[in-house]
Amino acid sequence: MPAETQLRAVSGNDLLRVELDALTAIYDRRSCQTHLLGEPLPDILNALGDREWTLAAFADHLSLHFDLSAADDALAVLGERLGELAALGLVSVR
Amino acid sequence: MRHCIRLAVGPVTFRIGSDWARPIAELASLYANYPASADPANATVRLEAARPWRRFIRPAVTIGGDFTIPGALPLPMSMGLLAAEMAMNLQMALGWRRHLLLHASAVERGGRALIMSGVSGSGKSTLAALLGESNAWRLMGDEFTLLEPASGAAYAFPRPVSLKNEAIAEMAARVPANRFGPLLKATPKGDIRHLIPSAEALEVMHEPAMPALILFPRFGGDVAVTRLAPSELFVRLTEASTNYAMLGEAGFTALTRLVTTVPAFAMSYPDSATGMALVQQCWAEAMA
Amino acid sequence: MSAIWTLIDLLAGRRDPATLDAAAWEEVISVARAEALATTLAERLANAAVPEAVAALFADLSAAGPVQQTQALWEAEMARRTLTPVGVRFVLLKGTAYAAANLPNAAGRQIGDLDILIDADDLPRAEAALLAAGWEWVKSDPYDDAYYRNHMHELPPLIHRERDRMIDVHHTILPLTHRARPDAAAMLADAVQSLPGGNGSFLLLSPPDMVIHCAAHVMADGDLAGGLRNLWDFHLLADLREDEWQRAVERASRQKLAEPLCRCARLATYLFGEQTVRDNVSLTLTDRMFLRAITARDDWARPTRPILRLAFYIRSHWLRMPMPMLARHLWTKWRKA
Numbered sequence: 001m002p003a004e005t006q007l008r009a010v011s012g013n014d015l016l017r018v019e020l021d022a023l024t025a026i027y028d029r030r031s032c033q034t035h036l037l038g039e040p041l042p043d044i045l046n047a048l049g050d051r052e053w054t055l056a057a058f059a060d061h062l063s064l065h066f067d068l069s070a071a072d073d074a075l076a077v078l079g080e081r082l083g084e085l086a087a088l089g090l091v092s093v094r
Numbered sequence: 095m096r097h098c099i100r101l102a103v104g105p106v107t108f109r110i111g112s113d114w115a116r117p118i119a120e121l122a123s124l125y126a127n128y129p130a131s132a133d134p135a136n137a138t139v140r141l142e143a144a145r146p147w148r149r150f151i152r153p154a155v156t157i158g159g160d161f162t163i164p165g166a167l168p169l170p171m172s173m174g175l176l177a178a179e180m181a182m183n184l185q186m187a188l189g190w191r192r193h194l195l196l197h198a199s200a201v202e203r204g205g206r207a208l209i210m211s212g213v214s215g216s217g218k219s220t221l222a223a224l225l226g227e228s229n230a231w232r233l234m235g236d237e238f239t240l241l242e243p244a245s246g247a248a249y250a251f252p253r254p255v256s257l258k259n260e261a262i263a264e265m266a267a268r269v270p271a272n273r274f275g276p277l278l279k280a281t282p283k284g285d286i287r288h289l290i291p292s293a294e295a296l297e298v299m300h301e302p303a304m305p306a307l308i309l310f311p312r313f314g315g316d317v318a319v320t321r322l323a324p325s326e327l328f329v330r331l332t333e334a335s336t337n338y339a340m341l342g343e344a345g346f347t348a349l350t351r352l353v354t355t356v357p358a359f360a361m362s363y364p365d366s367a368t369g370m371a372l373v374q375q376c377w378a379e380a381m382a
Numbered sequence: 383m384s385a386i387w388t389l390i391d392l393l394a395g396r397r398d399p400a401t402l403d404a405a406a407w408e409e410v411i412s413v414a415r416a417e418a419l420a421t422t423l424a425e426r427l428a429n430a431a432v433p434e435a436v437a438a439l440f441a442d443l444s445a446a447g448p449v450q451q452t453q454a455l456w457e458a459e460m461a462r463r464t465l466t467p468v469g470v471r472f473v474l475l476k477g478t479a480y481a482a483a484n485l486p487n488a489a490g491r492q493i494g495d496l497d498i499l500i501d502a503d504d505l506p507r508a509e510a511a512l513l514a515a516g517w518e519w520v521k522s523d524p525y526d527d528a529y530y531r532n533h534m535h536e537l538p539p540l541i542h543r544e545r546d547r548m549i550d551v552h553h554t555i556l557p558l559t560h561r562a563r564p565d566a567a568a569m570l571a572d573a574v575q576s577l578p579g580g581n582g583s584f585l586l587l588s589p590p591d592m593v594i595h596c597a598a599h600v601m602a603d604g605d606l607a608g609g610l611r612n613l614w615d616f617h618l619l620a621d622l623r624e625d626e627w628q629r630a631v632e633r634a635s636r637q638k639l640a641e642p643l644c645r646c647a648r649l650a651t652y653l654f655g656e657q658t659v660r661d662n663v664s665l666t667l668t669d670r671m672f673l674r675a676i677t678a679r680d681d682w683a684r685p686t687r688p689i690l691r692l693a694f695y696i697r698s699h700w701l702r703m704p705m706p707m708l709a710r711h712l713w714t715k716w717r718k719a
Binding site for chain 2: 404405407408411412415416433434435436438439442443445446448449450452682683684
């Protein structure tokens with residue numbers, strides 16, 4: 001996923017979240033779908049909040065709060081996780 | 095259709111039509127003690143001959159109704175009762191929306207429900223039947239347990255319990271003969287005999303109970319009881335539900351509330367007596 | 383009065399629900415389910431005086447309806463996220479379109495697959511994008527594949543790997559060898575935006591085109607299975623302004639679809655119109671045959687009139703073969719004899 005990719009998470013109002021031990025159960029009101037997300041996906045969703053980010057900016061923001069390893073790896077790995085969230089419709093990607 | 099019967103089980107009223115008299119007569123006998131209902135049916139089943147001449151020549155019962163699956167093979171007339179039961183299950187599994195449906199048996203004690211979820215052969219029906227015959231427990235159902243989304247309460251759906259193979263002899267030793275349906279030999283699932291729920295169970299079949307314990311029994315292994323984490327319970331229950339996805343937000347809220355408030359165990363056991371003891375043990379712990 | 387006609391009268395508002403007894407309700411419910419009209423009936427009778435057990439069932443159906451609709455519109459949204467980035471413009475068809483526009487017939491309507499219309503030139507790009515985004519072919523038989531691409535009017539069906547929902551990508555509204563000459567390009571060009579809903583807005587057929595599309599499928603598709611529901615759709619969709627209706631007739635004539643359009647209008651009025659209006663409809667002999675085929679269900683919801691339905695099934699295949707092909711075929715057979 002290129003560093004300039006625009007990302008936006010689904011609005012918090014559209015989701016119901018229930019934490020169950022290792023997984024978080026998420027209900028998406030827009031799709032009526034239920035997802036079970038394991039770490040770090042729920043945290044990533046939380047951190048995306050209600051605004052738009054570029055992948056690069058988001059990676060920087062995350063590194064302030066979470067321990068990410070060397071810069072290159074982090075971007076690629078983060079890109080993969082965001083791709084997974086996008087496939088579920090929880091993040092829109094441009 | 096020439097022959098017809100109406101049956102009420104819990105909140106469901108079935109209208110069953112048949113091209114032959116025999117399955118209807120067998121159903122009338124099996125359900126004779128069930129309270130009658132004057133309500134219009136909310137589920138319709140048809141037991142039909144695939145071709146007109148099949149009513150007479152090598153008669154085979156094809157399952158039909160409001161909801162069907164394509165390509166189901168017909169059953170011989172001797173298993174007409176089984177066909178009727180399968181058809182009734184299908185109407186529930188594919189059509190019922192009022193409750194979250196779990197493929198599970200359930201028994202009630204002191205207003206609380208013990209739910210046992212599992213596939214055919216897991217022992218859920220036999221355990222429920224055994225518990226139901228003791229004074230302490232009321233049989234709520236052996237095939238489907240109905241959960242009301244808003245309240246989380248379990249509702250009974252006490253159809254005749256489908257006992258298979260060895261379980262038949264086991265129950266026959268404890269229960270009078272007039273509580274059994276005919277012996278259906280060599281069906282696709284082995285020998286089957288239906289156990290009619292007790293009069294008490296049928297009398298209070300509309301009374302709900304709050305779930306207090308969920309078990310996943312597995313018949314035929316060494317004794318083992320493992321606590322299930324809520325996330326694993328959630329996955330297992332969505333797999334055990336035929337209509338979770340159709341209930342939307344109400345289903346999600348009900349199921350998450352259930353898995354975060356009710357303890358659950360996977361339980362394997364070598365024989366019924368051990369199984370019963372383990373169940374009582376788990377129940378005692380849950381009540382503590 | 384047969385159950386299917388009771389259902390029709392209830393939907394049309396010509397029958398008082400309070401006059402049905404328990405047996406009549408059971409039969410109507412079974413027939414409604416078989417015709418995919420159960421939730422529609424529930425919505426139609428939402429405030430009517432019905433027995434408690436029936437009201438409870440109707441409440442179940444009405445509660446499940448919005449979940450279905452939301453899921454269907456979500457499929458449309460996921461298709462948008464896949465196709466728009468690659469520049470494929472698509473128009474929603476059928477149930478999903480009615481839901482997106484919140485049309486009167488959307489309430490309680492069951493929606494199966496997502497049907498979309500795109501330009502024939504966009505097919506390769508659309509196919510590639512959908513496959514890359516998690517859809518896969520339902521069948522992988524090369525003969526079926528060729529049949530779909532060359533003779534039908536859509537890509538072979540695709541199903542999404544994880545969401546388990548199907549999408550049908552059409553590039554015209556009727557099979558290519560059909561007698562009619564549908565003008566998909568014109569329909570695409572005249573597509574309109576729906577009002578923004580939960581998922582933004584989508585492209586839909588213009589109201590006159592939507593009516594034509596509905597009529598084309600009632601009359602020309604298969605063995606009239608689902609015909610009653612399609613005519614209910616038509617009845618509500620055809621409630622157009624005078625100028626829109628004129629446009630529909632004009633457009634239909636140009637596409638050689640005038641006959642289906644007018645037949646649908648007569649049948650829908652006869653089935654669902656007010657008594658005074660239907661008294662003025664004169665049905666042709668062929669209309670009456672269609673009517674008999676569409677109402678061929680007994681009180682246990684079994685299909686009846688098998689020979690008539692078979693005739694319509696054969697006819698639908700006959701319709702797919704243009705006259706010159708059919709004539710040549712017959713001429714050749716005659717010459718050989």
